[in-house]
Amino acid sequence: MSTNAVEAHGLVKRYGPTTALAGIDLEVPTGTVMAVLGPNGAGKTTAVRILTTLTEPDEGRATVAGFDVATQGTEVRRRIGLAAQDATVDPLLTGRENLVMLGELHQLRRPAAAARAVELLDAFSLADDAGRVVSGYSGGMRRRLDLAATLVAHPEVLFLDEPTTGLDPRARSELWTVIDTLVGTGTTVMLTTQYLEEAERLADDIILVDHGRVIARGDAQKLKREVGGDQVQVVVVEAHQLADAARIVAGVTGTEPALDAGTRAVTSPIDGGVETLIEVAKGLAAARIAVEDLSLRQPTLDEVFMTLTGTDTTDEVA
Numbered sequence: 001m002s003t004n005a006v007e008a009h010g011l012v013k014r015y016g017p018t019t020a021l022a023g024i025d026l027e028v029p030t031g032t033v034m035a036v037l038g039p040n041g042a043g044k045t046t047a048v049r050i051l052t053t054l055t056e057p058d059e060g061r062a063t064v065a066g067f068d069v070a071t072q073g074t075e076v077r078r079r080i081g082l083a084a085q086d087a088t089v090d091p092l093l094t095g096r097e098n099l100v101m102l103g104e105l106h107q108l109r110r111p112a113a114a115a116r117a118v119e120l121l122d123a124f125s126l127a128d129d130a131g132r133v134v135s136g137y138s139g140g141m142r143r144r145l146d147l148a149a150t151l152v153a154h155p156e157v158l159f160l161d162e163p164t165t166g167l168d169p170r171a172r173s174e175l176w177t178v179i180d181t182l183v184g185t186g187t188t189v190m191l192t193t194q195y196l197e198e199a200e201r202l203a204d205d206i207i208l209v210d211h212g213r214v215i216a217r218g219d220a221q222k223l224k225r226e227v228g229g230d231q232v233q234v235v236v237v238e239a240h241q242l243a244d245a246a247r248i249v250a251g252v253t254g255t256e257p258a259l260d261a262g263t264r265a266v267t268s269p270i271d272g273g274v275e276t277l278i279e280v281a282k283g284l285a286a287a288r289i290a291v292e293d294l295s296l297r298q299p300t301l302d303e304v305f306m307t308l309t310g311t312d313t314t315d316e317v318a
C-alpha cells in the first residue's frame with residue numbers, strides 16, 4: 001500500500017522580502033516517521049504551520065490524512081496533533097487539569113476526558129506529578145506533557161516541531177523513547193529537528209532543508225555518505241609533530257588530510273573503517289608521535305551542511 005499521510009508539492013511561503021519556503025516537496029508514508037532536518041531559519045516551522053493549517057502557502061498544495069490543507073482545514077485539524085516549538089500547555093494548571101481541559105475542548109465528556117488524562121499521564125511517566133502545576137515542571141516533563149496533550153484526541157498524524165531543543169541529554173533520550181512508543185501505535189509522525197543524531201534515532205526518512213529548499217533526502221546513512229562517510233581524526237600532543245602525523249595519515253588514507261593547528265588535529269576521510277584506524281595507529285607509534293586522541297568519527301550536522309550548502313549552520317541568524 002502506498003498511501004501518504006502527508007503530501008506536499010511546491011510549497012512556497014514569503015514573508016515580505018524573506019522567502020521562508022522556496023518550493024518544498026515531501027511525502028510521509030502512513031505509519032512512518034519523517035524528520036525535517038535543518039538549521040535555524042531553514043523554514044521548518046513554516047512548513048509545519050502550513051501542514052497544520054495555521055498559515056496558508058503562497059504557492060503549492062498539500063494534503064494531510066488525505067484532506068487538502070487549503071480547502072478542507074476542518075477535516076485536517078480533526079486528524080492531527082501539533083506539539084509546537086513553544087509550549088502550548090497552560091503553566092498555571094496542573095498536568096492533569098491541562099489534559100482534561102483539552103479533552104473537553106475535543107468534545108469529550110468530563111469522565112471520558114479524565115480517563116484519557118490518566119491514560120496519557122501514565123504513558124508519559126507523569127502520573128506522580130499529575131497534581132502539580134506545570135510551572136514547576138522540568139523542561140523534560142513539560143515536553144512530555146506537550147506530547148501527551150497532542151495525543152488527547154487520538155490523532156492520525158502528529159507534528160512535532162523541535163521536540164527536544166533545549167533539553168539536556170537525559171531528558172532528550174527519555175523523550176526519544178516516548179516518541180518510539182508513539183510510533184509503535186501506528187501514528188504517522190513528522191518532526192523537525194536541528195540534530196542529525198535525533199533524525200537518525202527516530203526517523204525512517206530525512207529531508208534536509210536549508211533556505212526553504214530540500215537539499216538532500218534519504219536516511220541518515222545516505223546523508224552521511226554524501227559528505228564522505230567516516231573520518232579518522234588524530235590529535236597530537238606536541239604541535240610540532242602535526243605535519244608528521246598528517247604525512248602518516250595521508251599515507252594510509254590516500255587523501256590529503258585537514259590540519260587544525262589550534263586543536264592539534266589531523267582529520268581525513270577514510271573508507272576502511274577500523275582496519276584503517278589500526279594502520280594509522282601503527283604508523284604513528286612507529287614514528288614515535290605522541291597521540292592525545294585517535295578516533296573514528298562521522299560527520300557532524302555542521303559538516304553535512306557545510307558540504308551540501310557551502311554555509312555553516314552557525315551563520316544562520318535565528
Ligand SMILES: Nc1ncnc2c1ncn2[C@@H]1O[C@H](COP(=O)(O)OP(=O)(O)O)[C@@H](O)[C@H]1O
Binds near residue numbers: 018040043
Ligand atoms: N511570521 C513571520 N514573519 C516574518 N518572517 C518570518 C515569519 N515566520 C518565519 N519567518 C522567516 O522565515 C524564515 C524561516 O523561518 P522558520 O520557518 O521559523 O524556520 P525554522 O523553523 O527552520 O527555524 C526565517 O528567515 C524567518 O525569519
Ligand SMILES: [Mg+2]
Binds near residue numbers: 044046085161162
Ligand atoms: Mg522553527
